[in-house]
Amino acid sequence: MTSVSEGRIHGGAVPLITRGPLRTTLRAGDGVRIEAVYEPCTAGAAAADGAAGAGTAIVLAHGFTGSADRPAVRRAAEVFAQRAAVVTFSFRGHGGSGGRSTVGDREVLDLAAAVAWARSLGHRRIVTAGFSMGGSVVLRHGALYTAPGVREEGGGRTEAHGEAHADAVVSVSAPARWFYRGTAPMRRLHWMVTRPTGRLVGRYGFRTRIDRRPWDPVPLSPVEAAGRIAPAPLLIVHGDRDPYFPLDHPRTLAEAAGGAAELWLEPGMGHAENAADESLLTRISDWATAR
Incomplete structure (x- = not known):
């Protein structure tokens, strides 16, 4: 696994904001094919007339072993679509x-390609919302892909970053640091990722194809990324019954953001999109469209 910080977005011409669902194949910056689905805001005429969410698209990043067509992802997309247009996609190796x-x-x-696609469809404002692994990806994307005119430490960005940045970031059930093995579910996940037998289980049991190569170099950690997202708004959401990552993870992320992040600790919630009920998803979409 070779760490990268930027890449050019590949894609063809697409129409401006469409009235119906649209499924396509995108090209990530390294050429990998990414399946993606666009769904317009179901508020219909109200959104078109300038209600909250008009012009906004939420790009939904699923968790490890998920995909654009998994029931929990579809449920989240349906709730988000009540407030804004939604782009779902399958990360590489998934779906x-x-x-x-x-x-x-x-x-x-992959996320950058989905964000750039949403902008090419005519949306002026993009919010990324990621769950678990997707939550770590939206944090890193928010740190690496900055809006035009926002200067990064150590130099500028490629032209692709101007169209692929997020205007706000929502991270749900994300880890604060890499290589965490403090819970039984995470120890099982590390076995699946690092062992040949585990990768076979991932491929045939979870329909997830996993790269056997270790990270080189290790990418920017979620906690480091959280401190670099401002001035874009950041929302961190975590359940107090998350079996993967205990509450020190979201608290560490919020602390790293230096007070710029909003932290929601959800009573009784488990992990990621499977545990996010309609009420929480509605509150997230309300937050996304109000910022």
């Missing part, structure tokens, strides 16, 4: 996308 999963490294290129 109908090509390539192999790098478990949060090169996936930032």
Whole structure:
């Protein structure tokens, strides 16, 4: 798994904001094919007339072993679409996308391609909302892909970053640091990612193709990324019954953001999109369209 910080977005001409669902194949910055689905805001005429969410698209980044067509992702997209247009996609190695999963490294290129596609459809404002692995990816993407005119430390960005940046970021059930093995579910996940037998289980049991190569170099960590997202608004959401990552993870992320992040600790919530109920998803979409 080779760490990257930027790449050019590949894609053809697409129409401006469409009235119906649209499914396409995008090209990430390294050429990997990414399946993506666009769904317009179901508020219909109200959104077109300038209600909250008009012009906004939420790009939904699923968790590890998920995909654009998994029921939990579809449910989240349906709730988000009540407030804004929604782009869902499958990370590399998942669903109908090509390539192999790098478990949060090169996936930032997949998200960038989806964000750039949403802008090409005519949306003026893009909010990324990621769950678990997707939550770590939206944090890293928010740190690496900055809006035009926002100067990064150490130099500028490629032209692709101007169209692929997020205007606000929502990270749900994300880890604060890499290589965490403090819970039984995370130890099982590390076995699946690092062992040949585990990768076979991932491929045939979870329909997820996993890259066997280790990260080189190790990508920017979620906690480091959280401190670099401002001035874009950041929302961190985490359940107090998350079996993967205990509450020190979201608290560390919020602390790293230096007070610029909003932190929601959800009573009784488990992990990621499977545990996010309609009420929480509605509150997230309300936050996304109000910023």
